Amino acid sequence: MKTLKEDGVLDSFTQYQAETASVKDLSIVHCPNYINSVNEGVLSANALRTLGLEWSDALRNRSFLAPAGTLATAHLALANGLACHAAGGTHHAHYDYGAGYCVFNDLAYAARRLVREGIVEQVLIIDCDVHQGDGTARILACDDQIFTCSLHCRSNYPARRAESDLDVEIDRGTGDEGYLATLEETLSVLTKRYLKPDLVLYDAGVDVHINDGLGQLSLTNSGIRARDEMVIRHFRQQDCAVATVIGGGYGDDINEVALRHSLVFRAALSVATE
Ligand SMILES: [Zn+2]
Incomplete structure (x- = not known):
């Protein structure tokens, strides 16, 4: 697998750059003292220490930029049906503190x-990162x-769980087949309980990969690609706008991790051109 650029996949996307979010913007979900x-x-x-990151100006800049990127991606999805963000998914960020490498949610x-x-009435957040979306x-x-749904590995971080509107815990070591069966079932439960949101925010974390440094599930690249296509297709078939974010992914080989993060873009393109 090559990069999105080398593969020519990027040519099929129109690229946008978000403006950074302000302290005031983020205060709708975070404590002003924390944002300051x-x-x-x-x-x-x-x-x-709780955040798990060292301080840098780059960290501050990306922390204010990425949430604006997710918002811009959501707007683009509402206008065009489907849009993908090359960042986002910082779901462990809480109201007044950051945790698990996540500064703002x-x-x-x-x-x-x-x-x-008033731009949307109903939003569904479906979080398939290997860790629970506790902050969200x-x-x-x-x-x-806003309906929150988290599919995560039972034995992964965080030890202290929050309560999403729907939590689905998956056993350690589950591979492609078992995972995809659970996902399919979850999507049908969501459709029964929560018909047709205006917008779906999809956290496509790749730390479900078998070689991930932190995740304890065992998906392959093709399993992740199938997962992403299944989620995006399910909601696009119902005419819901879908905005994707990359979520977590960990490993020593940065190129490998980047290639895993590229899977959601490939999946989106496949579904969009079906
Ligand atoms: Zn994660």
């Missing part, structure tokens, strides 16, 4: 902002117009 601490680079050593931000602005579930616990 990130903006001013004054997070405590303890806060950085782009999923909660985009969903709540679109609902508050907690921030949005009282948002009736």
